[in-house]
Amino acid sequence: MATTPPNAPDAPEALPTQPSVPYERNTRLSSILPPLIFGTATFNHQYNSDPFALDTVGLVSSALTHGIRAFDTSPYYGPAESLLGAALATPFVRTTFPRSSYFLLTKVGRIAAAEFDYSPEWVRASVTRSLQRLNTDYLDVVYCHDVEFVSAAEVLGAVKELRRIRDAEHSVRYVGISGYPLDVLGDLAELILRETGEPLDAVMSYANFTLQNETLAGPCGIGRLRAAGVDVVPNASPLGMGLLRREGVPVGALGDFHPASRELRGAVRAASGFCDRHGERLEVIALRHALESWLEAGAAVGSRGDPASGVPWVRESNEQVGGTKLGVSVIGVSRAPELEKTMLVWRSILDGLEGGRETAIKAGRWSRAYEWSWNRKRAVQILKEGVQEVLGDWVDYTWASPPPGFVNQKGVNAGADETVRAGKDKPKATVEEVDAPWLTPAASPEPTEGGDEVRDEKSIPLR
Secondary structure, X not given: OOOOOOOOOOOHHHOOOOOOOOOOOOOOHHHOOOOEEEEOOOOOOOXXXXXXXXXXXXXHHHHHHOOOOEEEOOOOOOOHHHHHHHHHOOHHHHHHOOHHHOEEEEEEOEEEOXXXXXXXXXXXXXXXXXXXXXXXXXXXXXEEOOHHHOOHHHHHHHHHHHHHHHHHOOOEEEEEEEEOOHHHHHHHHHHHHHHHOOOOOEEEEEOOOOOOOOHHHOHHHHHHHHHOOOOEOOEEOOOOOOOOOOOOXXXXXXXXXXXXXXHHHHHHHHHHHHHHHOOOOHHHHHHHHHHHHHHHHOHHHOEOOOOOOOOOOOOOOHHHHOOOOEOOEEEEOOOHHHHHHHHHHXXXXXXXXXXXXXXXXXXXXXXXXXXXXXXXXXXXXXXXXXXXXXXXXXXXXXXXXXXXXXXXXXXXXXOHHHHHHHOOOOOOHHHHOOOOOOOOOOOOOOOOOOOOOOOHHHOOOOO
């Protein structure tokens, strides 16, 4: 894909500057965060042999023109922050999409596969580095990354430091945590509320609202987080870290990292065969189910931010799709066709929401798009139930995180944290590059094949 977005009007005056998101210090995140977030974990060598060879500038530009207004990243995702920052710094983006028109979400605390540092010194250094990499004066949301790998006291300390930065320096606007085990996320949300008197703005969960595992929607998930005052709960990794694919879990340069057992993988293969027999692909049903169902299931901890329209250069407001809160999801792509097809799926999902018929007609789309979307939703629901019958006892199963025997190797790799504590709250250049980091499960995107080409059969169909 070229580094200029598709269907861009030729005349400069045809590219009006996009409006800013209304924000004041007391604005709740749930009133402005978009319900679809572009995850940049794909801008990493775990899913792509050479992330620098990806057209990240074109992907980010195209995402913006299709209405996406939020990008999730992390220092742990290899070069992702730098690549995203460079894409957002192009003249086209700076002219057409001012910083105030989109959200940047990043993380602190995870340095490498087995190295974590939640100290206030490292939190400050990490925020400073993210600001520099992303070419911005502020970060909309900063999560403590994969909180189950450190102690509750460390998480509490990191949250307090992020809030200090928020209040004193204003370079952070909202503070949250991310991780996998729902009991840990619930414990920490309750602890932080109890100890500080202030709830978390966001808790990002991954692989907990999928075809295989829907526990995030239940009392141990958003029920408990909502009771702890958490404002927004984004759902990431709708394919369960790549488990819910016809081809099986992704195996990149670092080998097979997925924690699913041989038995669970076998059950998923059987479920994939079930989908094949009904003319569908497992990953298509998984993606559509997660995105579509979470809009409603996650609404209590969702947002009224404007959704991406899915149509180039067409802005859509929350009011146009019903005006209610919508559950927030994180997607990830590596190449232009994946993005374009994902946005077609997203557009079809929006057509099925309240007001979808009227919105379609006003936008000049097919007047029966609403009806088609609802029929597709029913078909996906039927196949979802069939998949879960095949999965049997593996439905709502969760794997251990961290794995048994995990030991935090902080300070072993390069003495990076000592470097920060010794001086100026700014890491050395050695901290800029982490040796072969594993892709974090949090915000894990739909995995893709390495190399420059992906066969159509492995892409998301146009539906």
